[in-house]
Each structure stands twice: as C-alpha cells, then as structure tokens.
Amino acid sequence: MDLQAFIITFREALEALLIVGVIVAYLTKMNHAHWNKWVWFGAFLALVSSFGAAFLFQVVLTGYEMMGSQNYLRFSIMLASCALLTHMILFMAKQNAAFQERVEAKVGAILTAGSIANLIVHSYLVVLREGVETVFFFAAISGGDIQKALTSWGALLGLIAAGVLAWYFFRGARRISLSAFFRATTVLLVLIAAGLLVQGIGVMQDMKLIGSLYRTPGGEIGEIYNITWLMPEHPQDEIHYIRDTGEKPLISGQVGIFFKAFLGYTQAPSLEEFAAYWLYLLTMYVLLTRRPKEAGRLAEPTEAARPVAQAVVGRTTAASTATSTSQKAAASATAAQDNPRASAWS
Template sequence: MNMQAFLITFREAMEAILIVGVILTYIRKIGETRWNKWVWTGVGLAIAASYGVALLFQVALSGYESMSNQNYLRIGIMLISTGLLTHMILFMGKQNRAYQQSVESKVATILTAGGVLNMIVHSFLVTLREGVETVFFFAAIGGGDIQSALASWGALLGVVCAGVLGFVMFKGAKRVPIGKFFKATSVFLMLISAGLLVQAVGMLQDLGILGSVYRTAGGQIGEVYNIVAFMPEHPNDEMHYIRDTGHHPLINGQVGVFFKAFLGYSHNPSVEEVVAYWGYLFLLFIGLSRRNQGGAVRTDRAADSGAAAEGARVAGGGPGQRQGA
C-alpha cells in the first residue's frame, strides 16, 4: 500500500501544485503579488476540507463495516477509483501552453472583478478536487481503511517529493522535464487501476453477482491457471499450500500480498479477471495512442499554419524581404 499511496499522492499533489504554481506565476508576472495570500488561503482551506472529507468518508465506511453491504460499498469505491484513475491517465497531466493560458484567463477575470472571495474559491476548488480524488483512491487501495493510507510513509513521501519538484520547477533556474514524470507515473497508475478493476471483478464473483464462462465439473468458477507454488497471493494461501503439499512456495505470501495490493495479482485468476485486466490495459493503450496522434496532428497543423503565415508575409513584402531592382 505504501507504493500505491506514494504514486497517488505524488501525482495528485503534483497536479495541484502545477495549477497553483501557474496562478502564482501569472500573478507575479503582472505585478499583483498582493493576491498571493488569498491563493494560499484557498489552498489551506482545501487541504483542511480534504481531511474533513476523509474523516467523513472513514466514518461512513466504519458504519458499513458491521453491515452486509460493506463489500458492495468497497466494490463501488474500486470501480469509481478505476474510472477516476483512467480519466487522470488519459486527460490529466497535459500541462501545455493552452491549458496554462486557460488558467491565466480565469485568474485575469477574477483580478478584473476584484473579488477576494472569488480568488479564494478558485484556489480552493482546484486543490479540493485533487484532495477528494486522493481520498477515493485511498479508500480503494486500503480496502476502506483511509486512515492507514493517510498515515503511511508512502503518502507523506509522495507529498514531499511533489513539493520539492514543484519548488524546483517554479523557483529553480533549470527546466524540469515534468512530462517525463507524468509519463512514468502514468505507467504505474495504469497497473494500479487495472488491479483495482480485477479485484472488483473477483469480489463480484465471490458474492455470486458475476458468473463465469468457465466452471469446473462441480460448478465452481474455474481457474485459468494456478501458480500458488510460485507465489501465493496471501500468507494464508501459503500456509494452506504448505499444509497440503509439505513444500514451501518459491516466493512467500508476504510478497504476494504486495503484488496483489499493487497490481491486482492473483495466483488463480478466473477467465473474467484475466480478460478484465488485459482488456482494460489494451483499451487504455488504444486511448493513449489516439490521444497522442491527435496531439501530433494539432502540432502539425499549427506548424503548417505558421509556415503559411510566414510565406504570406514574405510574399507581401514584409520585413526582411529583398526588393527587386
């Protein structure tokens, strides 16, 4: 869970820092630094509100803990988190010039109106969104135990790393290749998201809500393969394997727990779990490919437009053109 918490908090905190950084940079550029304190006020209120959301969410989950509906709530959280992570991977992290101009335009409108409350609300909302998403993700990876995820070293380290990187970006003299960071974290977030989806599918099958196209002669959901001898997904499975065979697995169950939590690993997946995992990654890959192709087309069009404009300028006798004798 520590690795998951690190990746999630690093990515979410980085998103918030980039947006707030753009706001502060624009304010400094136009000489209106007196608004900085109101931006930070909104950020501070959003952080406090995020902790409040986490507390309320934990209370709600604890209330379900003694009820039979707890598993349904956990499944819902996993599926929602998968959707949010997918959206983040596909559409977020594209901190391009157009996005920066959009943020600056909103800030300019607020400054023109002169509303302190509007500036606080704007900073509050852009930060709160990342905080609420983090709470959802922590509920998913922690199986409803948000407090453990918040208190993990991974969550703290993620925030610290994002803060340091943000400081270097906006205060340092060197340009930071933030795009590479987003691409690297996106790979791991894809695996986490696929793992959450598979865990939700497995729970649906355990509850009898989702069936299977492959069943054993006894009517049980069949296994595509069983590699418990290689690495059981839980220490309990390791104990059962040792009891039944008298042999120890190649890799112990503690490692299996890590991979199950991090990647959705299962030593005996059903057909539906395998299809969900690899099908999700395949569709996500297609989506990313189309997005990148769309970006390349827009870049080419912009380059063509620029070349056409330059050609028109030269043809019209613009600056730098030699005049004929």
C-alpha cells in the same frame, strides 16, 4: 499499500501545487503579488475540507461495516475508483503546452473583475478536487481504512516529493522534465486502476453477484491457470501450498501480497478477471497512444505514397514555373508596347 499511497499522493499533490504555482507566478508577474496570500488561503481551506471529507467518508464506511454491508461498499469503491482514475489519466493526457495559458487566462479574468472572493474560490476548488480524489483512492486501496492510508509513510513521502519537485520547477534551479514524471506515474496509475477493476470483479464473484463463463464440473467458478507454485498472493496461501505439496514456491507470499495490493495480482484468476485486466490495459494503451500515431501518419506520407507525392510536387512546381514564365513574358510585351524606344534599345 504504502507504494500506492505514495504514487497517488505524489501525483495528486503535484497537480494541485503546479496549478497553484502557476496562479501565484502569474499574479507576481502582473504586479499583483499582494493577492498571493488569498490563493494560499483558498488552498488551505481546500486542504481542511479534504480532511473533513476523509472523516465523513470514514464514518460512512464504518457504518456500512457495522451493518455487515462492507463488501458491497468495498467493490463499489473499487470500481468507482477505477473509473475515476481512468478519467483522471485520460484528462491529464489531453493537457498540452497551452495548460499554463488557460490557467493564466482564468486568473486574468478574475483580476479584471477585481474580486478576491473569486480568486479564493478558484484556488479552493482546484485543490479540493485533488484532495477529494485522493480520499476516494485511499478508501479503495486501504479496504475502507482511510486513516491508515493517510498516516502511512507513502502518503507523507508522496506529499514531500511533490512539494520538492514543484519548488524546484518554479524556482528554475534545475531543468526538470515534468512530462517524464507524468508519463511514469501514468503507467503506474493505469496498473493500479487495472488492479482495482480485477479486485472488484473478484469480490463480486466471491459474493455470487456475478457468475462466470468458465466453471468447473462441480459448478464452481473455474481458474484459467494457477501459479501458486510461482508466487502465492498471500503468506497464508504459501503455507497451504507447502502443506499440500511439501515444496516451497519460487517467490514468497510476502512478495505476492505486495503485488496483490499494488497491482491486483491474483494467483488463480477467473476468466472474467483475466479478460478484464488485459482488455483494460489494451484499451488504455490505445486511448493514450492513438493521437500521436495519427498525427505522425498525417505529417509524413507512407513509403508507398511518397513517389506519388513527389510526382504531384514536381508537377505543381513545373506548373508554377510555367505560369511565372508566361506572366513575365506578358509583362515584357506590355512594357514594349507602352515604350517602343525602350524596346528598340533592348
């Protein structure tokens, strides 16, 4: 959970800090640095509101647990978090070099209106969105114990790392490729989202809310494979495996529980869990790589089409040359008619 908390906090905090940093830098450039304090004030209010949202969310989760309905809320949060993570990943993938210009345009409109309240609200909403998303993701990765995720070293280190990176970026002390960081964290977030999806499906199958297309002769949900011998998903499963076979698995269950918490690893997946995991990864790969490939195909003709393109270019060039020659000849004839003396001398 600590690594998940680090990645989520790092990504969400970095996005919020970059947007706030762009606003502050733009205000300073436009000689309105005296408004920067209101930007930070709005960000501070959003941070307080995020902690308030975490508290209220924890109260709701505790109430469901007391009513014995925590499993229903558990898989609901997992599936909702998967959907929210997917939306965030695809949204950020669409951002381009014009991102800073769009933020500055919004701030410019606020400056034109001359409203401090609008500036506070804008910075407040920007940071609040990231804060609420973080709380929601923490609820999913911690099984409902948001306080545990908030106080983990992963969340603290993620916040510190985001602050340091944002500071270096705006100070310009070093050349930092933010796109490389976002690409790396995007891959990890996709894996986390896939894991949440699989865990949600697993919980629903355990609760008999959904069935399976593949069942054992006894009617139980079947396993398409079982690799407990390689890496159990929990230390307890490792103990059972040693008891039943007298052998130790190749990789400890302590490692397995880490991969289960981080990536949704399961030692014996059902058909639906296996299919959902790989279909999700394939779908995200297509969505995240489709546009660059299409742009590449449009920008450069294929090998088969290149001779045709060259022929068309050649014909176009020849036609242009012929047209230019004809125009020059016509111009010379006209000049000769208008000035016979010049024509005779030539």
